[in-house]
Amino acid sequence: MPSPLVKARSTPVRDARPVAERTLSYVDAVREAADQEMSRDPAVLVFGLDVDDPKAIQGTTRGLLEKYGPERVFGTPLSEDAMTGAAIGMALAGLRPVHVHIRMDFLLLAMNQLVNVAAKSRYMYGGRVHVPLVVRSMIGKSWGQGAQHSQGLHGMFMHVPGIKVVAPSTPYDAKGCLAAAVRDNNPVLYVEHRLLHFQKGPVPESAYTVEPGTARITAVGEDVTIVGISYMQVECLRAAKYLEDVGIQAEVIDPIWLSPLDVDTIANSVERTGRLLVVDTAWTNCGAAAEIVARVAERLQGVRDLRLKRMGFAPTTCPTTPALEDLFYPTARTIASAARDLVEDGPTGWVPVERPDLQSIEFKGPF
Amino acid sequence: MPSPLVKARSTPVRDARPVAERTLSYVDAVREAADQEMSRDPAVLVFGLDVDDPKAIQGTTRGLLEKYGPERVFGTPLSEDAMTGAAIGMALAGLRPVHVHIRMDFLLLAMNQLVNVAAKSRYMYGGRVHVPLVVRSMIGKSWGQGAQHSQGLHGMFMHVPGIKVVAPSTPYDAKGCLAAAVRDNNPVLYVEHRLLHFQKGPVPESAYTVEPGTARITAVGEDVTIVGISYMQVECLRAAKYLEDVGIQAEVIDPIWLSPLDVDTIANSVERTGRLLVVDTAWTNCGAAAEIVARVAERLQGVRDLRLKRMGFAPTTCPTTPALEDLFYPTARTIASAARDLVEDGPTGWVPVERPDLQSIEFKGPF
Amino acid sequence: MRARLFRALYRIRRLEEEVARVYASDRIKSPVHLSIGQEAVSVGVCTALRPDDIVFGTYRGHALYLAKGGDLNAMVAELFGKATGCTMGKGGSMHLIDPEAGVMGMSAVVGTTIANAAGYAYALKLRRSDSVVVSFFGDGATEEGVFTETLNFAVLKHLPVLFVCENNGYAIHTHQTRRQGRADICAKAEAFGIPAERLDGNDVFGLLTRTQEVLKSVRAGGGPWFLEVSTYRWREHVGPGRDFQLGFRAEAECEPWIAADPVTRLASELSVGERAAIEAEVEEEIAAAFAFAEASPFPAPGELMTDIFQEEPDALAAR
Amino acid sequence: MRARLFRALYRIRRLEEEVARVYASDRIKSPVHLSIGQEAVSVGVCTALRPDDIVFGTYRGHALYLAKGGDLNAMVAELFGKATGCTMGKGGSMHLIDPEAGVMGMSAVVGTTIANAAGYAYALKLRRSDSVVVSFFGDGATEEGVFTETLNFAVLKHLPVLFVCENNGYAIHTHQTRRQGRADICAKAEAFGIPAERLDGNDVFGLLTRTQEVLKSVRAGGGPWFLEVSTYRWREHVGPGRDFQLGFRAEAECEPWIAADPVTRLASELSVGERAAIEAEVEEEIAAAFAFAEASPFPAPGELMTDIFQEEPDALAAR
Numbered sequence A, B: 001m002p003s004p005l006v007k008a009r010s011t012p013v014r015d016a017r018p019v020a021e022r023t024l025s026y027v028d029a030v031r032e033a034a035d036q037e038m039s040r041d042p043a044v045l046v047f048g049l050d051v052d053d054p055k056a057i058q059g060t061t062r063g064l065l066e067k068y069g070p071e072r073v074f075g076t077p078l079s080e081d082a083m084t085g086a087a088i089g090m091a092l093a094g095l096r097p098v099h100v101h102i103r104m105d106f107l108l109l110a111m112n113q114l115v116n117v118a119a120k121s122r123y124m125y126g127g128r129v130h131v132p133l134v135v136r137s138m139i140g141k142s143w144g145q146g147a148q149h150s151q152g153l154h155g156m157f158m159h160v161p162g163i164k165v166v167a168p169s170t171p172y173d174a175k176g177c178l179a180a181a182v183r184d185n186n187p188v189l190y191v192e193h194r195l196l197h198f199q200k201g202p203v204p205e206s207a208y209t210v211e212p213g214t215a216r217i218t219a220v221g222e223d224v225t226i227v228g229i230s231y232m233q234v235e236c237l238r239a240a241k242y243l244e245d246v247g248i249q250a251e252v253i254d255p256i257w258l259s260p261l262d263v264d265t266i267a268n269s270v271e272r273t274g275r276l277l278v279v280d281t282a283w284t285n286c287g288a289a290a291e292i293v294a295r296v297a298e299r300l301q302g303v304r305d306l307r308l309k310r311m312g313f314a315p316t317t318c319p320t321t322p323a324l325e326d327l328f329y330p331t332a333r334t335i336a337s338a339a340r341d342l343v344e345d346g347p348t349g350w351v352p353v354e355r356p357d358l359q360s361i362e363f364k365g366p367f
Numbered sequence C, D: 001m002r003a004r005l006f007r008a009l010y011r012i013r014r015l016e017e018e019v020a021r022v023y024a025s026d027r028i029k030s031p032v033h034l035s036i037g038q039e040a041v042s043v044g045v046c047t048a049l050r051p052d053d054i055v056f057g058t059y060r061g062h063a064l065y066l067a068k069g070g071d072l073n074a075m076v077a078e079l080f081g082k083a084t085g086c087t088m089g090k091g092g093s094m095h096l097i098d099p100e101a102g103v104m105g106m107s108a109v110v111g112t113t114i115a116n117a118a119g120y121a122y123a124l125k126l127r128r129s130d131s132v133v134v135s136f137f138g139d140g141a142t143e144e145g146v147f148t149e150t151l152n153f154a155v156l157k158h159l160p161v162l163f164v165c166e167n168n169g170y171a172i173h174t175h176q177t178r179r180q181g182r183a184d185i186c187a188k189a190e191a192f193g194i195p196a197e198r199l200d201g202n203d204v205f206g207l208l209t210r211t212q213e214v215l216k217s218v219r220a221g222g223g224p225w226f227l228e229v230s231t232y233r234w235r236e237h238v239g240p241g242r243d244f245q246l247g248f249r250a251e252a253e254c255e256p257w258i259a260a261d262p263v264t265r266l267a268s269e270l271s272v273g274e275r276a277a278i279e280a281e282v283e284e285e286i287a288a289a290f291a292f293a294e295a296s297p298f299p300a301p302g303e304l305m306t307d308i309f310q311e312e313p314d315a316l317a318a319r
């Protein structure tokens, strides 16, 4: 991943993933984590609308029903509110429910239970209970998903103490974070992205966890720090290649866990580069990008003069027509362009010509 | 309000409120705005749990039922989700519903309709409809309100395009903003605070609006900019007095409208003072305070070296016991202390001795 | 009336078959939830409505939109993501609207429009209008809390709203009996105080007649009414294809529904000439709509930031 | 049994009267929703429960907490906001819990624990336990969507859960008939497939006996059951006082309920000596609990940031 052009640097790269021979898709990584956790711990169960249907949530729950039976793997009625409440009840009783939502947009029906009950129970009951609940939910993108099937709402959950948020971008992290989330004794919102489901990458066969607390430096550079959240990590890595073409070395960081957030890794990088671009697959206003920019600005005040920028969804509702949808999202090219402007401290007007090897994967319908 | 010690300054104070003879409580200001809007426009109606009961939402809906009848003023079943959906349907039909919630915490049951439908309808229907809906909701504080009756969730709504957010802190703005919200053709979340209900202040008798777009400078100073949101505006003004005692002139700003937000006024002030303290009655993580800090940091990058800080709820669930609840909230004294640290660029350890004239109003139960 | 009903049914059927056919070309970059097999529900009920009556539907809304009189050109253009679409290409297939025709919206989040419909009905009542609102939703939607919350409100306020549950037996790939402890939706409506009855979704005349009768009461202030209409989805949940190969339902389950297809039945009941004339007309209309859609421009980039708020939007969004 | 029931009822009544009395001193800095007048519902039902059975309740939960065996000292200390409180002073009156006694929580947001109870019951079923869960909630809670969503899930999964609706006729100041289009809560439960019956909330023996019978079926895997218990709140919705002066209900409405008060009735059925002994015991216990609460320390400031997560909390919260 680090470009050959990269300048010498002393700080070690945090990326210490074991090299795995096996390549797995994100979907299979999620599935394998669920499988391994269910087989390790009989208290783990997986449910949600359509988890047991022929499409098995893009395959992420495939085979679990056959292996663990309908009591531990089941589809639910269309009742997000009560099913979330039930999941909390299960967790209070010592089970470790994984509640799956095929769209994050549907969490808006479950906010009361998630925010008023799951996130608060441990504290408001004085530590006498805990809620080991995992909520898997997917961000939709492209191909006309539209207003109500495209939202990244992780920022709303980052706002609330008592619930953790994780948004793995690689198959390796997808597996390790799901295992960590399942073993965590606290509620965890696990954010997937439909376009990440197609990603492939090295994934060890045995179980492992990727714990909160450590962001990952996914590309090393000295000129600008780019933080890419969830699917935007992929676009940021592409952007880094475009930037290489013009001699800019971007340091790319994947926060992985958004709450609690590893600000240290990001702030340390920005302390070196002096420039921070945060790219989210969500709105920036009061979102993860706002939080990261604010934290870094607070942290580095008086330490270093900074250049800062956020990118994310356009501040509007997601349109369906590709003519507008394409403009709604940051892309490798618009990210590269913004990063260069930060480095050159002003608008350069530069947008890289699209390189075929760096094109976005296109999602083809139906859903 | 401006202290006699204030240094000469050229930029004009934005505060151009007409001087009103009459003093009204915040409660009565809200009530009067509703009354005047209902009498002006037969399409306006007010409903929600208990709006027509003897307590009349702390008096804010008192007398409306008698004057406008049960079709335009009515209590509802305990069905926040459907009643919000119904409010949207009314708005689509050309009515101007004001839906009242006695606690903002209950909005978590209405998120789907507010975020997925109200905020998006105009855009996703290509501008062919609009949703002139006002959602009034109250933040509880003190006296053991606890985990589920104390949340300020305005940040979640600021995250979402298509819905406006307003949090007036004075009776004057309470009236003008409610009128503006009712006349606005878009959904507006109107945030009240239980402790503000007791505030009194000048309020003109005739109808007027306080529109989005202009924050209010409520105290003029050159040393530090303090932005106080909702009830925290009151504490910030008290903090400014404590700061005066140690020779620090704080500029205090009330954003009033949080979405859309008048960043100009805040950034211009910070450009002068070089220091920004944002105090919210909510969690800071991904909240209004994060957004304001991020915007100002972005806006003033390369322009001026800044000192920044956010204050808000402690990053935990709200406890009931006063022993802990008192620590959960910023107060005039902790705000003053933080502001001074910003001005002196490091921890001074100073916390002002409590002045009897600047004590917080205590809320006495039951609710 | 026979000819009118045939025309309405045939038009929807053929439109959706064309959508399915064109789909492979990827010019419709949008999920489509086809109503093929379920058209008679929308047609039967909407034929009983006045132009000033209002309907709310779901993401499976092509049939409803057309049956209520929504503009065909604007619909196809919408599926193509064009500026001439009924939402300017912003809403797509799941969010069709035509306020002039009384089609007041559809939602991709199951259940949400049920409450919106009740609110609209409240406004009609407040205005002493004798228009009514019809809320269409699936069997799955009745599992959402908003369903019973809305039923209660509608009864409490005697709202002029007709609830129509299009029960096609499935939510995506899951049968009703695997989602509902008691699979009797009418019983639930009745428990909340709404007269409810079950109708055959292939009997377009029966639907029309019964809706007419029921609406007399609703229009006269008799309060809400509930129809559960049994029907069947021939195609996959979303997309143009079939889904029997997935194994969650047998093709044999579909066969009696196809055998009782009102489109074929009505066709056979018309004279050859009458039928041919209608079919030719409809084909022409559909071809024209696709041509219109093809020829229409995509929205300009600036449209991304318009219609967020009702006022100068760029100014606001930019803040 | 008579003595046991009297003791349980009297203990709750007196405890709450003491709470009301002390309230004026502002040492209980917390909203209290008293159960005075409604105690028999909790006592009747909970007396039929085993220690390993589970209950979930509402912010009006003092009676339930005590009837199920929750620790009295910890409860009063909680109301006083002390570190020895059942939630260390963090939850207050509305969030009582005692996991050892099977009291698994209460919520200040109406309706939420109904679903939590069903989930707990799912876990019991999965573990082949023959414990049951009882979910207590008010008449107002049945208007929230979570109510019917949960009923459906409970029936679908044959959960070992007993739903107990404490119908006191009001939600705050609004009568049931002004909130429910059809004010028949049992009919709603039945429509979702749950056997339901209405019981007299002053008849503590009847409640106990019927609960015992019904639980046999629930414990044996017969699926959920529903009891609607008519009762009446003597005091104001929240706080220690009365509310007849507000005018939304007549004091006369309360009188028959007071006349049929099971506390008085049972008292009169005991021998003078037995009664006096119980009363003395209870008074002593309550006095001791208040003394314990008074004497207990407030939580240390550091507690503000503990128990957010189950692990080193300061580290996490600080991020």
Ligand SMILES: Cc1ncc(C[n+]2csc(CCOP(=O)(O)OP(=O)(O)O)c2C)c(N)n1
Pocket: A049, A078, A080, A106, A109, C060, C108, C109, C110, C111, C137, C138, C139, C140, C141, C142, C168, C170, C171, C172, C237
């Ligand atoms: C609130 C919500 N939950 C889940 C989904 C995913 N989903 C889309 S369609 C559907 C099935 C709906 O079934 P039904 O109401 O019977 O309508 P049908 O598709 O059969 O017409 C589901 C679960 C959704 N869109 N919204």
Ligand SMILES: Cc1ncc(C[n+]2csc(CCOP(=O)(O)OP(=O)(O)O)c2C)c(N)n1
Pocket: B049, B078, B080, B106, B109, D060, D108, D109, D110, D111, D137, D138, D139, D140, D141, D142, D168, D170, D171, D172, D237
């Ligand atoms: C979701 C929600 N909406 C509104 C409220 C405000 N509220 C508190 S108690 C209450 C009435 C509840 O009535 P009921 O369920 O009958 O219980 P009761 O107080 O009579 O015991 C209301 C509306 C709330 N706490 N939660």
Ligand SMILES: [Mg+2]
Pocket: C138, C139, C140, C166, C167, C168, C169, C170, C171, C172
């Ligand atoms: Mg269906």
Ligand SMILES: [Mg+2]
Pocket: D138, D139, D140, D166, D167, D168, D169, D170, D171, D172
């Ligand atoms: Mg009640």
